[in-house]
Amino acid sequence: MSRFAEDVYRLVRCVPVGRVISYGALARALGHPGKAREVGWALFRCPSDVPAHRVVNREGRLSGGWAFGAPEVQRLRLEAEGVRFSAPEQLDLERYGWQPVESVPFSGR
């Protein structure tokens, strides 16, 4: 297993319940801007203890779908954690987006 994939898993495991992070932000945080697609590839074959449902695309939309067994699973898991969708497949990244150390959006609210 590649070092990159291990780093992805390690970081995704740090995402708090009820928060999400994008593929690109994940890649950048790991020092590999441009490897957003590889993040997706790594998550496709990730261990079950990795909260992969908390990873969405840069628009705050769900891309996984079938990787979770069914298209709706990811959304249901997020809603179960308190994430509310502004539209069927659209959530608010400004509100739920999370990043390792730097600017944690909306410390309040």
Added chain:
DNA sequence: CCATTGACGAAGA
């Protein structure tokens, strides 16, 4: 080795 594909993203039109 070459072409295609994909849980993406940014730049153009």
Added chain:
DNA sequence: TTCTTCGCCAATG
């Protein structure tokens, strides 16, 4: 603002 195209890069056929 929405739709296309292009760049990325590992994996597959």
